[in-house]
Amino acid sequence: PCPLSVREVDALRGLSEGKVYKQIARELSLSVSTIRTHLHNVYRKIGAVDRAQAVLMARDRGWI
Numbered sequence: 001p002c003p004l005s006v007r008e009v010d011a012l013r014g015l016s017e018g019k020v021y022k023q024i025a026r027e028l029s030l031s032v033s034t035i036r037t038h039l040h041n042v043y044r045k046i047g048a049v050d051r052a053q054a055v056l057m058a059r060d061r062g063w064i
């Protein structure tokens with residue numbers, strides 16, 4: 001099962017589409033700070049060191 005929350009997956013999906021934090025925040029009706037926190041939590045939970053690795057890991061696992 002996916003260890004990420006629904007919002008973490010939503011933020012990661014936006015990142016995978018090449019969007020910046022501000023765009024993701026606007027689309028999800030959240031603050032940029034909240035998006036930053038969600039993505040930080042994603043990296044920590046899955047052991048990713050950067051955006052690209054997080055997106056690749058999530059795609060490989062079928063989460064996004």
